Amino acid sequence: MQFMTFRLYSVVSLVTTAAMVLHAVRKQDGSFFNTVVYLTSQKINLVILFNFLIVLLSNLTSVLIWIFFDHIRPIESKVV
Numbered sequence: 824m825q826f827m828t829f830r831l832y833s834v835v836s837l838v839t840t841a842a843m844v845l846h847a848v849r850k851q852d853g854s855f856f857n858t859v860v861y862l863t864s865q866k867i868n869l870v871i872l873f874n875f876l877i878v879l880l881s882n883l884t885s886v887l888i889w890i891f892f893d894h895i896r897p898i899e900s901k902v903v
Contacts (some may be wrong), residue, residue, distance in 0.1 A: 829881075833878050836871075836875050836878045837875065840872065840874075840875040842863070843862070843871050844859065847861050847868070
């Protein structure tokens, strides 16, 4: 159940980030510099971007653990 909740949270984070970036590109008429300034100048945009970064790193960590160690026993997960 916990994994499904995090998967839903990851999808919501991805959709929110994509919508924010798309809105910024449309608002700034596709100018890269103006879009980056717009995305980094508002606090809510930074919160959404950092949230997506944390979710992305967490998912990447899970994938790397799955690739190199396959399934980890509960006692081993406390060490990792």
